Amino acid sequence: xxAAPAQPWATREFGLALDHRDSDAGYTVPQLVEPGLRRNPxxxxxxxxxxxxxxxxxxxxxxxxxxxxxxxxxxxxxGVPAGPESEVGVTVLGFAETATGLGHCVATRMRAxxxxxxxxxxxxxxxxxxxxxxxxxHATSHLLQPTSPTLLADDGPMVLVDDEISTGATAIDAIRxxxxxxxxxxxxxxxxxxxxxxxxxxxxxxxxxxxxxSIDFVSLASGRTVLPEGLTERVVALPDPVLxxxxxxxxxxxxxxxxxxAAVPDGGRHGFLYSDAAGFDAAIAAAATAVASRIGRDRPAxxxxxxxxxxxxxxxxxxxxxxxRAVRFQTTTRSPAYVLDEPGYxxxxxxxxxxxxxxxxxxxxxYNAHWPxxxxxxxxxxxxxxxxxDTDRLRCSGGLLxxxxxxxxxxxxxxxxxxxxxxxxxxxxxxx
Numbered sequence: 346x347x348a349a350p351a352q353p354w355a356t357r358e359f360g361l362a363l364d365h366r367d368s369d370a371g372y373t374v375p376q377l378v379e380p381g382l383r384r385n386p387x388x389x390x391x392x393x394x395x396x397x398x399x400x401x402x403x404x405x406x407x408x409x410x411x412x413x414x415x416x417x418x419x420x421x422x423x424g425v426p427a428g429p430e431s432e433v434g435v436t437v438l439g440f441a442e443t444a445t446g447l448g449h450c451v452a453t454r455m456r457a458x459x460x461x462x463x464x465x466x467x468x469x470x471x472x473x474x475x476x477x478x479x480x481x482x483h484a485t486s487h488l489l490q491p492t493s494p495t496l497l498a499d500d501g502p503m504v505l506v507d508d509e510i511s512t513g514a515t516a517i518d519a520i521r522x523x524x525x526x527x528x529x530x531x532x533x534x535x536x537x538x539x540x541x542x543x544x545x546x547x548x549x550x551x552x553x554x555x556x557x558x559s560i561d562f563v564s565l566a567s568g569r570t571v572l573p574e575g576l577t578e579r580v581v582a583l584p585d586p587v588l589x590x591x592x593x594x595x596x597x598x599x600x601x602x603x604x605x606x607a608a609v610p611d612g613g614r615h616g617f618l619y620s621d622a623a624g625f626d627a628a629i630a631a632a633a634t635a636v637a638s639r640i641g642r643d644r645p646a647x648x649x650x651x652x653x654x655x656x657x658x659x660x661x662x663x664x665x666x667x668x669x670r671a672v673r674f675q676t677t678t679r680s681p682a683y684v685l686d687e688p689g690y691x692x693x694x695x696x697x698x699x700x701x702x703x704x705x706x707x708x709x710x711x712y713n714a715h716w717p718x719x720x721x722x723x724x725x726x727x728x729x730x731x732x733x734x735d736t737d738r739l740r741c742s743g744g745l746l747x748x749x750x751x752x753x754x755x756x757x758x759x760x761x762x763x764x765x766x767x768x769x770x771x772x773x774x775x776x777x
Contacts, residue, residue, distance in 0.1 A: 354690035355380040360573035361390055370414050374568035377537050379691040382580050382683040389580035391682050392509050393691040399443050400712045402647045402673035405663040412450020418563040419504050419535050420455055432619040434458050434501040441465055446655025448506035449613050459496050462613040463487035471766040477522040491616040492770040502531040510536045513549040524556055531559045539564035586684040588695045592753025598746050600758045601639050603632045608772040612656050615766040633664035636759055644725050645716050650676035651730040658729040677711045696748045701739040726756045731763040
């Protein structure tokens with residue numbers, strides 16, 4: 346007889362549970378998310394995804410597969426056949442910061458006309474088309490900065506992608522903001538897990554009726570979050586987490602400039618068109634060749650993206666894996682979470698560091714950054730950052746490279762030139 350899996354630590358100690366309801370995709374909620382904690386009086390729990398590549402080092406193909414499956418569900422909801430056919434006339438919007446890569450995976454799978462993700466970086470030279478708020482998040486403001494408003498001026502459905510739907514409020518706020526700028530008749534909200542209660546579902550239906558639109562939700566699995574009485578107070582009262590471990594020997598840092606064409610967007614921050622995909626694929630192949638030349642064949646590596654920059658590092662990690670390298674993928678984050686080195690808890694190790702961007706003083710975080718298959722292994726950490734993050738603050742005392750090497754990690758810093766929204770607008774043809 347097979348032993349029942351042990352309960353997650355947060356379930357055993359606090360009663361925080363993530364229950365499964367149903368799925369059209371063959372996943373269960375416990376397969377997709379694990380319960381974590383954060384000392385935030387607005388929301389003390391955290392759903393730690395096993396297939397997102399944010400908090401946990403994840404096999405890149407597993408991240409892409411989850412995005413592909415979610416994209417297939419959206420295509421089915423639209424009545425469009427899956428497969429390598431022609432461009433599909435939909436716009437996909439991914440939510441910063443956690444779903445920027447997932448949204449891009451969905452858009453790629455769907456062959457979407459345009460992909461855009463919201464951003465919390467106000468890029469010089471970029472105009473803000475719209476914005477919306479996220480009530481429970483540590484960093485609440487979302488900006489939309491496409492190279493041209495015409496990217497969002499189509500009449501087709503819009504697909505909004507988030508890693509998890511807790512109440513649906515963020516998606517509805519985004520739909521309201523977008524609908525004010527350019528009304529359309531149909532929206533689809535896609536997520537890895539949908540944890541809305543019946544009351545939340547009634548609220549989203551009421552919002553759809555108020556706006557006079559259709560709003561559908563699709564997810565890999567749906568369920569409910571069990572929040573015990575007094576959870577917030579108990580979590581807020583926890584002792585400070587132990588961050589930034591120190592090793593006896595400091596690790597090393599090497600740097601590489603990753604080749605990237607100026608006319609190819611590095612992601613969806615300023616809009617990514619279906620016509621950009623071929624150039625992006627070629628650029629990833631060249632980048633993987635350059636990075637592979639700097640890493641040993643026998644040493645495992647964790648590719649770490651910088652915050653919203655998820656899709657490019659994900660695809661880079663996947664390309665390295667295709668070259669026979671042992672690779673995992675994850676990214677840094679703005680969100681503080683509770684770290685505890687306990688079996689059954691997903692956030693076993695954590696780093697806090699200063700934001701590398703010069704105009705931002707908020708702390709940043711990285712969790713785990715280890716080789717999950719062997720705790721004794723010392724993987725190479727390949728930090729993929731764009732040029733605005735390649736500053737002295739990245740290297741200073743308390744910066745990301747400092748805290749990683751102080752813990753004994755060897756780091757390869759791979760710097761990608763950031764897309765210039767004005768140059769993109771001039772060199773590619775935005776849809777009219």
